[in-house]
Amino acid sequence: MYAPDYAPECYWTLDAPLPEAADAPLPEQADAVIVGSGYTGLSAAREIALAGRSALVLDAGPVGGGCSARNGGQVAFSIKPGHGRLAALHGARVATRIYQEALEAVADLRALATREGLDCDWRDVGCFVGAHTKRLYGALVHEAESQPQGLEQPFRIVPRERQSEEIDTPLYHGGVVYPGDAAVHPAKLVRVLHARASAAGAEFRAGCAVESLVRGASGFEVRTARGTVRARQVLVATNGYTGRFAPWHRRRILPIGSYIIATEPLDPALLRRLIPHGRNVGDTRRVVVYYRPSPDGRRILFGGRAAARETDVTRCVPRLRAMLAEIFPELARVRVSRAWMGFVGFTFDTLPHLGEDRGLYYCMGYCGQGVPTAVYYGRKIGLTMAGRAGGESALAGLSFPWRPLYTGNPWFLPAAVVGYRLRDALGL
Numbered sequence: 001m002y003a004p005d006y007a008p009e010c011y012w013t014l015d016a017p018l019p020e021a022a023d024a025p026l027p028e029q030a031d032a033v034i035v036g037s038g039y040t041g042l043s044a045a046r047e048i049a050l051a052g053r054s055a056l057v058l059d060a061g062p063v064g065g066g067c068s069a070r071n072g073g074q075v076a077f078s079i080k081p082g083h084g085r086l087a088a089l090h091g092a093r094v095a096t097r098i099y100q101e102a103l104e105a106v107a108d109l110r111a112l113a114t115r116e117g118l119d120c121d122w123r124d125v126g127c128f129v130g131a132h133t134k135r136l137y138g139a140l141v142h143e144a145e146s147q148p149q150g151l152e153q154p155f156r157i158v159p160r161e162r163q164s165e166e167i168d169t170p171l172y173h174g175g176v177v178y179p180g181d182a183a184v185h186p187a188k189l190v191r192v193l194h195a196r197a198s199a200a201g202a203e204f205r206a207g208c209a210v211e212s213l214v215r216g217a218s219g220f221e222v223r224t225a226r227g228t229v230r231a232r233q234v235l236v237a238t239n240g241y242t243g244r245f246a247p248w249h250r251r252r253i254l255p256i257g258s259y260i261i262a263t264e265p266l267d268p269a270l271l272r273r274l275i276p277h278g279r280n281v282g283d284t285r286r287v288v289v290y291y292r293p294s295p296d297g298r299r300i301l302f303g304g305r306a307a308a309r310e311t312d313v314t315r316c317v318p319r320l321r322a323m324l325a326e327i328f329p330e331l332a333r334v335r336v337s338r339a340w341m342g343f344v345g346f347t348f349d350t351l352p353h354l355g356e357d358r359g360l361y362y363c364m365g366y367c368g369q370g371v372p373t374a375v376y377y378g379r380k381i382g383l384t385m386a387g388r389a390g391g392e393s394a395l396a397g398l399s400f401p402w403r404p405l406y407t408g409n410p411w412f413l414p415a416a417v418v419g420y421r422l423r424d425a426l427g428l
Contacts, residue, residue: 001321003264003335008313010070010340011262011294011301016187019063019194021206029230030056030203032385033222035210035245036237038068039374040363040381042193044235045202047382055202056229058222060209064190066241070342071371072260072290072303074280075109075182076127078102078369080350083148089349090398097394098351099151105376110182112375118192121185121295123278128158130172130283133427137173140284144176154179167281168274169327175283183280184371185295193375210245219359233385235361237378239370240343242408249362250408252353252400254346258288258368259316260303261324262338263331268297274328275300286420288368289323299337300324309414313339344368348401354381355397361385365400 021037031053034041041057042064048055059065079086079102086095113122131137137160144155158166160174167175198204205226214221219232236246240255271293275281280292289304302324306316317339325332347353347365354363354377363381366373377393384391 001317001335003337005337006335006339008339010187011260011299011338012069012073012185012187014338016185016191018065018069018187019191019204021059021063021204024205026205026208026224026227026229027054027056027203030054031231032056032233032235033058033220033229033231034235034237035059035222036066036239036241037063037194037204037206038066038237038239039189039193039370040237040239040378041235042190042197043375043378044237044363044382044385046193046197046200047379047388048386049197049200049202051386051388053386055197056231057197057202057204058208058210058224059204059206060241060243062206063194063204064187067239067258067342067344067370068374069187069190070260070340071186071258071344072280072292072301073184073186073371074127074290074292074369075106075184075371076178076280076369077153077180078105078352078366078373080367083151094394096148096151099148101376101394102373103151103153105372106180106182109184109372109375113184118189120188120192121183123183123295125181125183125277125279125292126177126179127181127280127282128166128175128177130167130169130175130281132172132284132424134173135427136284137175140176165276166279167276170329171327172283177279181280183292183295186371189371210243212245213360215358215360233359233361235363235381235385237363239364239366239374240345242345242364244408246362247407249364251406252347252402253364253408254348254410254413255343255408256305256346256410256413257307257310257341258303258344259306259313259320259339259341260301261317261320261336262294262301263299263324264335264337265298266300266334271297271300285424287417287424291324291327300331305417313341316341344370348403351398352377352395353398353400354393354395355400356384
């Protein structure tokens with residue numbers, strides 16, 4: 001089951017080590033302190049620094065070491081609620097603008113990666129979404145054909161008899177291809193965003209956990225294990241890693257572990273037959289799985305919710321490998337080279353949220369699609385903090401829901417996962 005070189009380490013950082021931060025004392029003050037050095041914090045820090053303000057990014061771990069460097073690297077339209085549901089909750093105009101921003105997020109990241117030639121292994125490969133039952137194939141087709149007018153994503157319906165053109169599996173009953181989706185190397189994207197923020201003048205401190213925020217008359221005292229920094233503005237950009245220093249935000253974010261394995265190197269011809277166009281792949285199961293070829297076309301990177309409750313990544317390898325073999329039976333004996341996990345940040349309304357309260361800003365809740373949206377909304381919140389044009393968003397200031405009895409530990413998640421698995425097994 002385990003390759004000779006197996007390690008419980010992130011595959012992405014093998015060829016893209018995380019950026020290093022200055023080993024220096026904390027400054028006494030900064031115009032803005034950004035807590036969290038993932039895509040959101042990196043993008044925001046650059047915009048603040050470009051405005052000539054001092055931007056200090058703090059992270060409890062290494063720079064970009066959370067889910068930003070540990071995700072599957074899929075780039076896709078990122079809004080989960082349907083347009084009709086959003087319109088009922090927030091009005092048709094706001095719903096349409098939210099959808100437009102989600103489309104802009106993908107387009108902006110594509111432009112950043114391709115026009116500026118950033119080294120992040122950008123690939124316009126598209127995505128295949130497979131239906132794990134006949135009934136859900138019909139639902140997938142209906143969803144694709146019923147997109148809101150003027151907000152349509154290109155798509156192509158793939159019936160089961162032509163499915164081998166997209167994926168060689170007996171599991172699915174057809175599916176839909178979305179050719180506008182893309183793939184990226186997550187850790188390389190961290191590195192280029194960090195380089196851009198550093199070039200603009202942002203400073204970074206890793207291994208510097210924030211312990212508390214104390215509001216004063218002229219701003220905040222940001223208290224850390226390495227000292228205190230005074231700041232006029234603070235951005236909470238911690239998403240699925242939000243700590244006790246931000247209780248208001250913590251009770252609104254659900255940290256959910258997503259587990260990924262990388263197979264041992266495969267015959268490239270085999271991988272091209274299994275996934276002919278090298279696309280990202282997902283399916284209709286409620287217990288989400290997602291997978292894709294590695295950038296070099298030698299491995300399959302396979303992720304999903306592998307355990308009812310959070311656990312050691314090595315203990316998840318047997319289940320993830322079994323899930324992979326269910327899709328590709330001829331890989332039943334494939335060995336696993338790497339296994340890792342990261343915490344995605346979900347919200348109770350499955351929308352991202354950004355806003356501000358007297359100098360305390362937040363931007364988080366990407367619900368498993370943070371590659372394009374964290375970069376996009378991180379830039380917007382940074383522009384807002386810097387007082388520059390372009391920071392406006394339909395999501396800004398929307399009610400950020402919470403639930404009684406929830407304070408940041410999703411104690412109800414194991415029961416929910418078991419229930420979702422049952423529904424998947426019954427094809428519901």
